[in-house]
Every structure is written in structure tokens, then in C-alpha cells.
Ligand SMILES: [Fe+2]
């Protein structure tokens with residue numbers, strides 16, 4: 001039986017909230033909840049197109065466990081080839097296996113900012129997708145090399161250098177995570193989404209190439225599925241930006257330009273060449289990286305050649321350039337891939353916001 005409490009005898013009460021005495025009127029409404037809290041609960045929709053994308057994400061759901069893993073026999077390759085491919089997936093993991101945590105944080109932030117319901121749901125769908133991508137990364141690595149990517153004792157010089165490179169990568173990944181975590185509370189979501197788009201354009205480009213050029217059916221199927229997810233993430237970011245770019249001011253435009261350059265530098269590690277800016281890496285990092293990539297490519301993993309990377313990355317950046325310039329935002333110079341624009345050198349770790 002439900003017992004109904006009598007109304008309080010004294011309808012007014014005083015509580016201590018954050019060292020501040022506030023008077024509560026129990027006959028009226030409670031005090032306003034401070035901004036930045038996920039409460040109060042509400043659902044509002046401004047962009048039905050995002051609801052459509054969320055529904056598509058539900059329909060497109062796939063299960064990494066259903067890939068034909070039993071066809072992935074590590075005995076098909078020699079030790080060096082397994083190491084090379086494991087290394088590549090280890091590099092990928094720096095970007096794609098950080099996805100679940102990175103997007104989960106962005107999703108929580110979207111609740112705190114009371115973004116419309118479809119935005120929050122879309123971010124949730126991205127967290128779900130990224131968990132699949134992380135699972136694929138982990139299963140590939142551990143099929144190719146038990147205790148990979150960095151948990152094994154290197155027995156050869158090449159193994160040592162591969163593990164050393166990956167550890168330096170993850171060291172930089174940790175710097176990115178620190179910067180990203182602060183950026184989420186420093187910039188409005190509208191600014192963050194331009195960096196997110198940069199990451200999604202990069203990942204779609206990468207997986208499209210990997211799908212087309214990988215020889216093994218497990219690689220092909222995994223890359224095709226992941227690529228489809230990344231294309232959907234790209235559509236989410238595009239839709240978000242179309243809303244926000246309508247009201248962006250001059251100062252915010254400058255921020256976007258700076259962050260696009262930061263995104264280019266961060267993502268170039270996997271899409272292009274290990275860059276000079278941001279990354280703290282040993283002087284022979286790139287030599288080892290190239291050697292590993294050559295071995296992986298020779299073993300049938302569709303890693304792009306430098307020539308293909310330059311062209312893929314250039315095309316992807318031209319696509320980004322067209323999107324932002326349409327809204328009066330200057331595109332940063334990317335001389336590495338032959339794109340001229342605004343010179344940007346002064347970005348910090350908190351401008352590194354791209355997500356995969
Ligand atoms: Fe991903």
C-alpha cells in the first residue's frame with residue numbers, strides 16, 4: 001500500500017548547497033538547476049535529419065563476432081609479416097581504439113549542454129560503432145601476435161623497434177587525450193564538431209582504401225563495415241555543422257581554422273607521414289614506421305604507398321576545404337599535400353580534437 005506523506009508543517013526550509021544557504025519553498029518549484037548538469041531530463045528535436053541517421057545506424061548494426069575469424073590463420077604469414085601487420089593495427093588502435101572513450105566523453109558533454117535529443121542519440125550510436133572498431137583492432141592484433149601490441153618481450157631488433165614505436169605513439173595518444181578532455185569543456189560543441197568532421201573524413205578515406213586494397217576476406221569485410229560506419233559518422237558531423245556554421249562568429253571561424261591544422265597534424269600519422277609538429281617521437285621513428293608498413297603491405301594488408309597516401313589525403317583535405325570555405329572559414333595551409341591557405345603554427349594540445 002502506498003502511504004501518502006502529509007505536507008510538511010513548515011513549507012519553507014533552508015539547506016546548505018555548495019556552502020551557500022538557499023531557501024527552499026516546498027509549495028513552489030525547486031531552484032533552477034545550474035547549467036552544465038545533465039538534469040533536468042527533457043527531449044527536444046530540432047534536426048529530424050539526425051533522427052533519420054540514428055535510425056539508419058540501428059538498421060546498419062553489425063557484429064564483429066560474425067566475421068569469419070576462423071579463416072584468419074596466422075600460419076599463412078611468416079613472423080616478420082605478422083609483426084608488420086600487427087604493427088599497423090597497433091598504429092590504427094591509437095586512433096580507432098580510443099574511439100569509444102573519446103566519443104563517450106563527447107556524448108556525456110552533449111547531455112550536459114542539453115543538445116537536442118537526436119544529437120545525443122547520434123553520439124551514442126557512434127560510441128556503439130567505435131566499440132566494434134576497437135574490438136576488431138584488438139582481435140586482429142591478438143590473432144597476429146599474442147600479447148600484442150606491446151605486451152610481449154621483443155626477441156629481435158625489429159620487434160624491439162616496433163614495440164618502441166608503438167609505445168611512443170601511445171605516449172602521444174595520452175597527450176592527445178589530455179588535450180581533448182580539456183577542449184571538451186573549453187569550446188562549444190559547434191567548434192568541436194568541425195574537428196570531429198576532420199577525423200571522420202580521414203577515417204572514411206582510410207577504410208575505403210584499406211577495403212579496396214586488402215587481400216584477405218577478413219580484412220576486406222572488417223574494413224568495409226568500419227568504412228560504412230565512418231561514412232555515417234561523417235554525415236552526422238556534416239549535419240551538425242550545417243546548423244552551427246549558420247551562426248558562427250569571426251573569432252570562432254579563426255578557431256576552426258587553427259583546429260583544422262591541428263587535426264591535419266594529428267591524423268597525418270596514420271593517413272600520411274609522421275609529421276614534425278606535435279608528435280614527440282624518436283628521430284628514426286619514421287624509418288621504422290615505413291619499414292613496418294612495407295612489410296604489412298607485402299603481406300597483403302592494403303596499406304597505401306606514400307604516393308597513394310599523398311593523393312588520398314590531399315583529396316580528403318580538398319573536400320574539407322570546400323565545406324568550410326562555403327561558410328566563409330579560411331582553410332589552413334597544408335603544403336605537405338600541396339594545399340595553400342592560411343599559415344597556422346600556433347596551435348596547442350587543446351586544439352587536437354579530431355576523433356576517428
Ligand atoms: Fe572508428
Ligand SMILES: [Fe+2]
Pocket residue numbers: 200203229230233355356
Ligand atoms: Fe568514426
